[in-house]
Amino acid sequence: MKPAGAAAVLIAGAAAGVFAGSFFFRRDRVPPEVVARIDELIREKGRLLDELASLLGAAEKLQARLDAMEKPAGGTEAPPAAERGEEAAPRPAALAATSAKPELPYRLASADEADTIYQDAVARGDLEALWTLAAVLLSMGEPGYEKAIALFEQFSKTAEGDEPFRQWMRDPLVIGRFVRAAADHHEDFLRFALHLKDKDPEKLPKPVRSIQKEFLHSEERNILLGFFDGADQGIRDGYLDVIESDAEKAISAGNEGDLSIALRGLAQLRGERATDILLGLTPRVPEKHLDLLALALGYQGNPRALVTLKTLRARATDSRLQQVIDSAIRLLE
Secondary structure, eight states: OOHHHHHHHHOOSSOOOSTTHHHHOSGGGSOHHHHHHHHHHHHHHHHHHHHHHHHHHHHHHHHHHHHHHHSOTTSOOOOOTTTTTOOOOOOOGGGSOOOSSOOOSOOOSSGGGHHHHHHHHHHHTOHHHHHHHHHHHHTTOHHHHHHHHHHHHHHHHHHHTOHHHHHHHHOGGGHHHHHHHHHHTHHHHHHHHHHTTTSOGGGSOHHHHHHHHHHHHSHHHHHHHTTOOSOOHHHHHHHHHHHHHHHHHHHHHTOHHHHHHHHHHHHHSOSHHHHHHHHHHGGGSOGGGHHHHHHHHHHHTOGGGHHHHHHHHHHOOSHHHHHHHHHHHHHHO
16 A cells, blocks of 8 residues: 555545536635645645655564564474464554545446436535546546536536525535545546646636646646545656646746746655656746745655755755755755
């Protein structure tokens, strides 16, 4: 079990939903206390991942010692406990194979079966049923994506014509299960957003255009990437391509807001290529963003960044920037 994959199950509270996402999770429509809580969870995630990795590493060492103790002195493998007339000891829970992705409650033989389920859920105003249906469709790949896009268009028209339903979608009452639905199936949602990358926004339904923008190029993307353990190469490389391009465009255009978003996105995608991109951007990042760059490098946890961070520290004259860089260095040493 990968530590970050386990953490995605343990930390549910900072992602966006599926069918109602384009209406509900925009920061200007979310209560300030919810936004503050999401930001707090993002900061906490790094510490929890490090702690989980340490615990799993200790458990693996303990298991290795137990395995070694079961071998006879001659080095041959000890017979199973049942053959020795002993009761087998249960395997430690931390070492048990666990999936970070919950099982879906049902599967569809074809994407067209979604129509009846969708109509019934809308008629009852059942948001949980809609989120579940979206998760099922997105798990099906391209056929499910196209059906989801079609249903998004229907949903947009329904929501725009039903103000009580719109208010119900925005109510903080539903946010817990709402974000859990997206967190549990974050990889499918990330793949869906990548599927939208090359589509013409003008040909997409309005809520899907919002998903295309927000979950490829905005802070909402970074929140969802916080659940991602980096194991799926297609997702990792796809988003690195997007974010690297965003960073280059932001630097060329002098767009400080987009650059900040890109740096935070690279921090979420831990790995050698993400570190290389950050290190490559370093000479061109404006001084006022060097604190965020340093935090991103420290958050990634790659010791290769130490030389660059220490060089930045030696050149820094602002006391606050010095403190931030020192914090990043401590994370890597």
